[in-house]
Amino acid sequence: MMKTSVKWTCITLLVASILMIVFTTNIATPTFGESQATVSEASVESYPNQTIEVVVPAGAGGDTDLGARLLSQFVGEELGVNMVVSNIAGAGGSVGSREILDARPDGHQVLFFHNNLLINKLFGVSDFDHRDYKIAAISTFDMGDTFIINADAPYQDAVELADYAVENPDELYFGTEVGGYTHLQMMAFERETGASFRLIDVGGASDKIVALLGDQVDVIPIAYGVTTDYIANGDFSSVGVLAEESRELYDNTPSMVEQGIDIEFEKFFFFAFPKETPDEIVETFSQAVKEVVENNEEYQSRAESYYTIPEYLDGEEAFEHMEGVREYYTELIQTLEEDES
Amino acid sequence: MLSERRSNVVTGLSFLVLAVGVFFLSINMNTLSILSIGVSSSFFPIVASVIMFLISIVLLYLARKQVGNEEVASTKEHDEGNVKSKQVNVGITFVLILLYLLFLPIIGFILATTLYLVVQSYLLATKEKRNLLMFSSLSLTASVVIYHVFRSGFDLMLPVGILG
């Protein structure tokens, strides 16, 4: 038979654990019979009343993850709840994005992602895009996408690069991620200028830098922020940013548009909820993002250290923006398919 | 444990099946031709399946030659009843873990884990050590502690289930 002391220890542990469950979870709002599609009136009003999970469909580290972790810190404070970043990487971000598509629409799970959501559908990697979500807000832009070349290359601006690539078709190696955002940038440049590059898959941002340093490729499309040191160092130079205008944050590098090449790729980061999420919840969240992005100076300076621009667009504006972007991308991909056939 | 020869035969046959399956799935892959410079996405699976096919054949051939000298050893190893009860234990444990995963999102981490721990401990313990009061109190404590450490401490969003 068991010793009495052991028996009493067991009983004490049992009671203590049960007490802990009772005090730390809110059984007061049972969710037993609640269907996936509706959220009760009460939980809309009390939103947010528990930790919000921000799903980042990319690995830890990298611009989306770092941006999400930064923003979550401040938006969480604004909403008065804890915000936690969960990385669900894989398949160009479609695995993580799908997770939110099927999530419970109570506002406690939200997607943080960028342009690739649209591109995945256009390239056939996924079968959904921004239209399948309720977009809460665009919070941040990276307007520093640029083409980087070695500093001793015979072409030093966008026009020279285009001319060189027109005269010597398929000679310049263009290091990109096939089927990704930067692949589209190459296609846009080719279409706009008539240039022709050799497409080389090299991988993510750091792989591109290594490939250019090691002279494996001639041009890399990349975010300006991660190459500033190499530009200052005299290894690399930029032929121009793929934005409408030059900015101080990106050392006033002239934009492609200013050089007469009409391509614009602005990376935008957005928050999105499942389609069935009540408007009130999305609005509450969106307002908190707005407050942080527009008025929180600490956030703004941190965001700039990641070379991103805090700029808020509300749900409707964000959706319109994404529609425009989608149209542009669709057009680009169509021309590629025409070239193929 | 299986005898050397039996294990070779089973290995050879199962890899043969795997090789054929992988091969036929691979040759039917239609990938974009512009991106398949040199080799396409089906190249590696096909190479692996061909190697598997060849080696399985060799393994089966060698096993055929082993027939004579190992036959005696293999009969000696069998201790039927004991082996069977052991295999049942493994099967139950496996099913138990699967059930645990199935119920985790439905009834939540704390409840599912407590139930799993109690049943699994009961199964693994010898008769004289089975003590349901101790098992259930320890199981409940362990799952509550793990839940809170990971969810509040390490920001891991473990399923809440019906307690949420």
Next chain:
Amino acid sequence: MVDLFLNGFVSVLNLETLLIILIGVALGLVFGAIPGLTAVMAIAICLPITFGMEPLNGMALLLGLYIGGVSGGFIPAMLLNIPGTPSSIATTFDGYPMAQNGEAGKAFTLTIIFSFLAGLLSFAILIFVSPLLASIAIEFSPFEYFAVTIFALTMITSLSGNSMLKGVLAGCLGVVLAMIGMAPIDSYPRFTFGFSDLDAGLDVLPVLIGLFAISEILKAAENKDDQNKKRIEIAYKLRDIGISFREVFQQKWNWLRSTLIGVGVGILPGLGGSTANIIAYATAKNQSKTPEKFGKGSPYGVVATESSNNASIGGALVPLLSIGIPGDGVTALLIGGLMLHGLNPGPLLFEQHGDVMYGIFAALLIANAFMALLLIIGMRFFIRILNVPQHLLLPIIIVLCVVGAFGVNNRLFDAVILVACGLLGYVLIKLKIPIMPVVLAFILAPILELNLRRGLMHSNGDWTPFVTSPIAFVFLTVALISVIVAVRNNMKRRRIVGDQ
């Protein structure tokens, strides 16, 4: 240089920073010791905490977590035959048998000593020769990567146990498992059978923990009666921790070789600690005069793996700190930590922020010492784990594995993969098929395929650069020779067995 270095130490030697490093290392060890939790996760969680810290303190915390996270994995590997992290897979081969022979104390002491020394040497290499090493790493194009990976893959032959045929089969199985999910470059979904959950492929962690940990528990379920008795005996013998100077000293070449392997593999992005420990183990076995003792509790095996995984930290930091290139998840997060404080990673890091950088070096060395210290203090407590009855301990470990697998990508699907791989591992053990080649091929096949296809894209379908590049040629030749030697040895052994 000495000046800068002294300044670095001065900036770290204050109570606050030291305490931060200590907490980082301790928490890292916990993450490392729990199967399924890794350094990446620890660092990701703690990154936001560093927002409010001084740059140096923030980095000190993250680096402490990194060192602790890589070091803690040997504890369950030795005590339970379950690697705590991918970096300590090979530790199970000899660490667990050592513990079973009643030498857990000795195995722990050796691990602590050589982890510490390997860390020390790798940080010295990082501090003094990293620009040179980084410039070599830049020269690696897909052709060289392909060759190096082929070379690493030939280690399968030394990890195959008795039957090389089964080893190669196991390797092919690893390749097939790695092919599941979207293909590189053209994103073609292979072997997913329409399940979108499989699009991302199988993650290394659940596969690994499944193959090792879950299969181990299924094995325990099979032998529940006889194992309980055995455990009590072992736990009793653990008390003697003593180790002679000679036993330490005779490991010097093994240590040096394994450390250099760790640094070398660590530098190459994509390979890292999980590959380094396997390669170091296989090399130690190949170089040994008594390879038959490996796998039965050889201290050489333990020293090889535990030196190499700690050395891979210094290696991984080489490209990060000298040219600002992250090689894996951990270093990518460290870059995030640096940028957040206005330190732009790149070639000018030392020029512009030399003070912080030398502080970071000092923090690394101190964290390394704290790691050893904490392990020495904690050793007697870890070993007590074995006193917990198996029927209580193993179920809790399964739960922790499930939690860890869930944590990889925050979805239960990875836990399902974990369990499936557990069953696979169990079947493989029953069929006497070695598991190691499955793991090695699973880790290396994607790297191999990616670089083959990238290389061919580069050369426009021409295969010759794979042999005309000098570095690639050397690695491929060595790979070929090692395969021939292994096959010959295998034949010889077979003949001897046949004669008897």
